[in-house]
Amino acid sequence: MAQRIDVKDLNVYYGSFLAVEDVQMSIEARSVTAFIGPSGCGKSTFLRTLNRMHEMIRGARVEGTVELNGRDLYSKDIDPVAVRRTIGMVFQRPNPFPTMSIFDNVAAGLRLNGQKDKKVLAETVEKSLRGANLWNEVKDRLNKPGAGLSGGQQQRLCIARAIAVKPQVLLMDEPCSALDPISTMAIEDLVNELKSDYTIVIVTHNMQQAARVSDRTAFFNLAATGKPGKLVEVDDTTKIFSNPTEKATEDYISGRFG
């Protein structure tokens, strides 16, 4: 089920602004890759190009290719909606469907895929909510709206929603930034578990988290404000955190940045 991603010569634009320049990167199937780097270097922007979410923003476009198991996601015959179904995403800011119930939020993608069996829906919703460490807090109010949850709970709801449809690749943009340490550990455990079946990319500002959960780490940086972000290096996480090739990476991970 898990698939590999190969990014070649990728430039990412907002209108005429080149936000991320010339990325080459391969992401192995069944692995966890962490994206790290200073605020504004383009981590979220690049992440959104991996499932064609970027182009939802007006004027936003890419040059280059993103291949999923060798097929270019940007070729003309590819349906971007199908891409987003295959490559799921958890956003930096939680975005549950506010008026929809907690249950329906998690079931939404399954229903969209045509699942009508009540038992299957209920089982998958429970399993996904357990996976996101939210089940115990919401099991008695599954019919209440998603907007009634706290920020951290909403983030976990979005994680449950994303994993419910079993995407082949899961993109997570700072999924733990609003979470307490216990939920953070639960999400890290979940990521660990999921990687046996999925390909996972996680953006994080937390170095310890990157070191704990990822197999590979990609460090992005930007030379100055207004300049494009660049991939400085991507390597095994142990190498990045013990003996990175680039000085900029060393400076960043050891806190000498800026």
Ligand SMILES: Nc1ncnc2c1ncn2[C@@H]1O[C@H](COP(=O)(O)OP(=O)(O)OP(=O)(O)O)[C@@H](O)[C@H]1O
């Ligand atoms: N919708 C947008 N329209 C125009 N420019 C944007 C848009 N979103 C982001 N940018 C710009 O693209 C650059 C990269 O932003 P991005 O959000 O990808 O950074 P980031 O690395 O995820 O930062 P953070 O760690 O703060 O989340 C920034 O200069 C940002 O201002």
Ligand SMILES: [Mg+2]
């Ligand atoms: Mg971001």
